[in-house]
Amino acid sequence: MSRSKLGGILLAVLLAAVATGPVRGADAAVELTMYYPVAVGGPVTKIVDGMIADFEKAHPDISVTAVYAGNYDDTRTKALAALKAGQPVQLSVLFSIDLFELIDQDAIVPFDDLVPEADRAWFTGFYPALMENSRYQGKTWGIPFQRSTIVMYYNKDAFKEAGLDPNRPPATWAELADAARKLTKRDAAGNVTRWGVMIPSTGYAYWMFQALAKQNGEVLMNEDGNRTYFDKPGVVEALEFWRDLSAKHGVMQPGTVEWGTLPKQFLEGKTAIMWHTTGNLTPIRRDARFDFGVAMLPGNTGRGSPTGGGNFYIFKRTSPEERKAAYTFVRWMTAPEQAARWSIATGYMGTSKAAYQTPALSGYVKEFPPAAVARDQLEYATAEFAVHENARVKKLLDDAIQAVLTGAKTPKAALAEAQAGAERVLRRYR
């Protein structure tokens, strides 16, 4: 872990050195620089470099330098800073929910300007749920690349021990509460030694909450990103259910659940069920010493989960040749064969139906069925939370959720407050 991180940093330094060096192709090849984030474990930088090497072989007239720039927030900050400073950077992989921020900063161009009319079918080849975070005012601004969703990991051994069918994970909220009650184990003194279920509430609380809201038939924002629906009754109900898992049913650890240490708690058998990103599938598969299952999230009025992850964006400060080269590159990187290769290597999902039809990915899914859960869940998926001034509005929601889970406020009051705060921020974007 630490060694691969160190390797990543060294590589980033090297790449940065290369990127800033005075390398000018003698054959007047178009040079592209791209920033990208790494948000999961594994040798992601190596995989990216391998793909780029193959691209350059296929397109000798374009050379690409990929700069690893930290997590999603770091990468956005660095890319925007580089643009401001006039450094050459033509495209980047950035958080799908940075869309409005990038548009508000006038930093990106829509892909519609680059794709010939006859070729627009390209957009519809991707899963529609993954494109929801790409569209704004009828145009497509981002192309899905490293995308994930929330799934439910469960401990099959614990299910057997509690007398539950390990091949029938809970499919509704009622079943979840019921199964979790049976899975919660207490010692003689009444202290809990294993919780039934845990939903993380630090770091990405809003993301988990989007899933619960969608399962109750609600979305949290409109497509234009200038209105939120935090105080709708169905949304309040979703937060009540989350709170009740610990406050009423006593099957989830009280207080907030830490995103970072939750996989460890699951691996150590301290919780029988956890909700987490698909991005953790490969590490869980590697470290679990028990039989585990991966399932779609349960639902109330229907199933639901938000998507997440990174999209390709092309920056405005580029020459026509650079834009064309960048488009060629994005097109190549997101083609079915590459998407399949990327998905198998990292655990991110294939971004198009065609990717799952390639021999490589269809073979992989047959051999390891949990890899298909995220894809199957896409049918019920919704866009990840994205509005104007996203970080600020997101924090209002995160704070409300944490206030409720720690018992400081009621769901109704906390969400009404968050809604009022969001209104103040978003009013001027209408």
Next chain:
Amino acid sequence: MPRGRAAGAAVRPRPAAPGRDVIGWLLLLPAAVLLVTFTHYPILETIRASLFSTPRATRPAVFVGLDNYRLMLEDPVFWQVLRNNVVFALGTIPASVAIALVMAVWVNERLPGRALVRTAYFTPTVLPMVAAANIWLFFYTPQLGLLDQVRALFGGASHNWLGDPSTVMGCLIVMTIWKEAGFFMIFYLAALQQLPPDLREAAALEGAGRWYFFRRITLPLLMPVTLFVLVNATINSLKLVDQLFVLTKGGPDNASSLLLYYIFEVAFAFNDSSYAATLTVVLLGILGLLAVSQFVYLDRRVHYR
């Protein structure tokens, strides 16, 4: 300062040669340029930015006067992080200084394995904060963490240390004391070793007990170090936020957020540079006020040899 000037005016010597002034200024120049470029100019720029709105691609910055400050006074999160910071300072400063002093006196004695104990006390200081915070994250993890495992030995229930607003600040304080005390110990230890041994002999002749000697002789002689350590501890209580990135991200519901962490959030997550500048001006004001009061008030009570 006024006293010094009055005395200087009375016996002001004529400059020996105009060249000496120039040399003096030239000698000051490199340091002055660096200070002005990287300290004084940014401070002025921050104050200026706090009076303007945040520039956006579509709307350039406009002068808004004290609007940002009015906004700040109405911002409940600002008041909460300020309160948190006071609790954090009161929790960390006296405890870490007191523990540092006790540890220094302890390892200054002749005891077996002294070098080992000194190293052990100093180790937390050497560890980078982010690494240390990652270790403590797993100490505090419910059920699996060291803390809960020890409690389990005595039949205690597991507790969600960082996920409970009533315990999260305590957790941060304990970790910070652990991190800082060893650093302050080094200063006390150095000072203790400078104390002339004849004082101890004289006190022994007069029949002073160990506690009396410590209270009336050692402690007053250590006051200059105590001042230095106090100033540092106070600054650190406003400056150390690395652990928040790893441990809590300011949560739950801002229960563990500190002023500087909030500034970071506003500046780099919300991209609201002018409000961040406003908060920074407040932080600078607090730091300036503390520095002045510490040097003016405490200086009088410090006994320099």
